[in-house]
Each structure stands twice: as structure tokens, then as C-alpha cells.
Amino acid sequence: MTEATQNVVLHVADVYKNFSGLKALSDIDLQIVEGQTHAIIGPNGAGKSTLLNVIIGRLAPTSGAVIFEGAVLTGKSPHEINQLGISRVFQTPEIFADLSVLYNVMAPAFARRDGSFRIDIFHAVEDQIEIREEAEKLLHDFGLYDRREDHAGALSRGDKRRLELAMCLIQRPRLLLLDEPTAGMSRHDTNSTIDLLQTIKESGMTIVIIEHDMHVVFSPADRVSVLAQGQFIASGLPQDVKGDPRVKEAYLGGAVE
């Protein structure tokens, strides 16, 4: 790899993960470079979600380590990892269904500003003009401004996903993790999400996308790594990976050609 001179944001170093004898991940080595969009693709059951959970600290690797900007993430709790600058979008949107859309976006901004715990009862949420305006602007960009007073639970699935993305972006993360951002979406919603990703990417954000649909990541990704049976079988530029016979085999189960 020629990335040695570039700034590596996230380094997944020699990670192995076993589930009672079953090898879910083996010999995973991954470097995410600042400002790049890195897609991790693979068929269902390849270990994508396991890898993501190892990165985010939900699962502890059997061996190896995850290093984010010099800090070891292994053993840290989710809120600590977030405070370091990693925001995550889930496969099924995790939002505050009982709160208004606006509050959904404001809450993460408070976490960014005030840290993981702060008691302040002397300033009303309504009076936090700066954060409010920032949230409203973001909602505007995401086409959710008109629904800012609605319960977030009342949004459509596609809108919930966009809301969750907005919740992550208002934190201005150093690294954005997306877990199948278009799963269960219509073609139209998928395309608008791809456009949105393109815009986010152009803002200079470092992004990791986990996806099984190669079509989704092909245009926004700078790098693609293909995971199959817990190992990387290919890694490189999207067009190179796409033509790799091993990738085709992994995806189609080797039943063709």
C-alpha cells in the first residue's frame, strides 16, 4: 500500500475474532486514511457486522487491536469511543422515536459540546440558539426541516435513516461509520442516499461504509475491501476490485464461469 505517507485515522491491526471455536474474523488488517471513503463489502455472513462491532467496541477481538488516532479503542465503552470522534449509523435506524425531529439532532450536538456527562438545568434547550440554528440548517440540507416538530417515530424509514445520518453529522465526527446505509430502501431512496454520501464525502469526511450491495458503494468509495468468510480477499480501487475474479467467486459462490 502506498498510504504510509498519508494520515491513517483508523488502524485495525491483526484482528482475530472467534466465537466458541468459529472463526468470524481472521487476520484482519485495515487502514483507513483521512478524508477517504472506504467501503467494506462482502456477501451476507462474511463477518462485516462483526468487524464493525469490533471497531465500535461492542465486541472485544480475540486478538489484535483497533487504534484510532493513536488511541486504542479496545475495551472502551461506546460513549467514550463516540467522544473520541467516531459516530455510527446503524443498519436499522437508532433514533429517539419519542422526541421531535429537531431534538433528535440537537441532542448529539449537546454531547459534542458538553462531553459525556453534564448537569445543567439553568439553561433551557430552547435558548441554545447556536445549536438550534445548526440543527435547523442541517435538517434543511437533509430535507427534514418541515418535519422538525414531528415525533421522529412518525417518519418514514428512509427519513429515519437520513435523520440518523444528520444526528451523526452534527457531531462533526472524525470518522463516520455507516452500516448498510441503504438496506431496505427503495431504488429512489437508495439513489438519493448515494447522492447524500457523495456530498458528505466531498466535505472531507472520513467514512467507512459496510455494505453488501456493491452498486451502492462503487461511486462514492475511494477504496474497497472485500470480506469473505472472515478474511479480506481483495482490497484496492473500486474498479480493480470489481474485476477481481476472486470477488466474483465470493459473491456468486463460485457457481459460474
Add this chain to the structure above:
Amino acid sequence: MFSLSRKNVITLVIFSAIVLTMPIWLKPLGAAYPGLMQKFVIYAIFAIGFNILFGLTGYLSFGHAAFLGVGSYTAVWSFKLLTMDMIPALIFAVIFAGIFALFIGYFSLRRSGIYFSILTLAFAQMSYSLAYSVLTPITFGETGLLIARDDPRAIDAMLGVNQSASGMPVPSLLGFELGGYSGFYICAVVLIVAFFLSQMIFASPFGMALRGIKSNQTRMMYTGFNTKPYMLTAFVISGMFAGLAGGLLAVTDPIAGAERMKWTESGNLVLMTMLGGVGTLVGPVVGAWLIKYLENIFSAINTNMLNNFFDFLPDGVQTVMVTVMSKFVGEGWHLTLGLMFVLIVVFLPGGLVEGTERLVRRFRRIAGPSDEPTGKMASGRAGND
């Protein structure tokens, strides 16, 4: 500092007016005597505090009566050892209840959902049993903790305060002895302050974080919030409100007994909050008033009164009616309470406040063309009633 939205200020002003005019508007309802009004006000404080935990975080504690009890015991001990002035009594009541809540909350909050509820219930029942048995030197078990003429009262003695020559010493505020109405007005002011505090918590980023925990704890953690201290703080704050209520109970009647810590008291608190409306500002207050009012009425009714009431019926029917109804009044008032609770939960799951809101909305729709936006937040449900 102390910023409240216009709407919250209006709510606070109206609320204060309602509380302070209680002696007037309760008269036609036959409930305008100080002893009962003090109960209304004190239990409203209790419910407001409980709602900060249950309403905002969704964690249902079944042991809040323990904090009320601790508050009462602490206040009476302050009367016995230090001074008959209510201020130190209340301060110590709040602090001790807070410390106690910190301890119980620390362990109980390791679990969520039903396990959390059971843990708080277990802790409260333990406290109740302890107050009855092992801790008798402190609590005086079944007799209850009473003040006596010859208590040390170090501060009073030092300042040379003389209690009234005859009878028991009376709780006072800066030398002014508290009686029926003055006791009520003091409690009323404390309630208004408690309501104001709860408004601020509801409107603050802290309150928003608590609501976030209720809504989606996973998202809270992955958004960078450390949820544990938030919940523990909410638990301690609500425990302190309960301690304040317990302290006021002792101020209005300087006695503390273990029965205040019994699980039925915690259960009543849950009913009050749910009856009025969980997570709304005024709901718990309404619930507390309604339950204390009905308790006052139903538990006073006896068989004689029922006989008089059903006098117009034929003899046999009258006997049957009186026999049936007598199970629901007096000692059996809890049967009525239970029935009422079932009806509310089934038909008005959001409590009376939400029921009223729904009624108002329907009325508006009939009255004018529908301009009511559907699915809108009632502006956060925080600043409204």
C-alpha cells in the same frame, strides 16, 4: 440563568395561583381544612420528584416511600437534637434522603426494566423492616419517632429559645411557630419552588438527555452520552424530592413512623403519577390531589352513611347495596383506588392530563374547521399542562 420559556412562566404563575388559593376553591368541595391541604401539597411534591425519574427516564421505582421515610425520620431527629426550626430539618431531610438514594440507586440502576423495579422494591422493603426491627434505637419501631419536651435541642438551647410553656414544642420557622394555615402556606411555597425546579429540569439539556435515555438508550450511548451518571442523578434528585416531602410531613406533624416506608405507599405514588399523566409537568400534581381527595372522602364513609344514602331503596335491595358498597369505602378504599386505576390505564393510558388534552382537541375540531396539525408534538410535552 433561570431561563424559562414564556409558556413555562405562564404555567408557573397559574400553578402558583391555584396552589395559593386552595383554601378558597377547596371550600365548596369540603376539603379546605389545613391538615388535608398540607397533605395535598406535600404529596404533590413527592409525585413531582418521582416524575423526574419515572416520567423522564422511564425507570419505574417501586421504593420511593423509603426516601420519604428517611426524610421524615431525619427531620424529627433534627427537631429532637438541634432545633425546632424547620429549615435545618428540611435541609438534613433532603441531604440524608439524597445519600440514601445514591446508595440504593447505585445498585438498582445496574439493571433496567422490571429488575430495576424489583430491586428498588426490595431495598425499600428492607428499609421498612429495618426501621421496624434492628434500627429501633433510631426509629423507635412501632411506636414511631416522637419529639419530647426534654429533648436536647442543642441549637435552641444555645440560642436560649424558649418553647411555649405548656404542651409539646411546635416546629417553627425563624422563631415563628407553625400551625394549620401557616404550615399549609409554607408547604405551598415549597411546592411552587419544587414545581419550578421540575420545569427547569424538563426544559434543560439535562432533561432532554433523560428523555433520550427513555426513548433509546443505545442511541444515547453511541451518541457519546454516559447514561449511568445521568440516571443516577435523576434517581438522587427524585429521592431528594421525596426526602423533602417526608421532611415537610414531619414539619406539619412532628412524628415519623415506619409505615410511611411501606410498599403500599410507593405503590400509591406510582398510581398518583400514572393517574395524572406520566412525563407531564402538572399530571403528577393532579394525580396526587385527586387520590388524596378521594382517599379523604371514601375512607370517611361508613355503613351508617351508606344506609342513609340508600334509604330510598326497598329494604332487601338496600341491605345488598350497603353490603356491597361498604367493601369499597372506609378501610376498603383501596379497592376503589384499584378499580379507578384499572379504568384509567385501560381507557386513558396517558393519564388525566392527556385525556383532557384529547378532549380539548376534539372539542376544537367540532367547534371550528380542522386546522389542528396531526401527529405534532405538543411542543415537547414539557412546557404544557
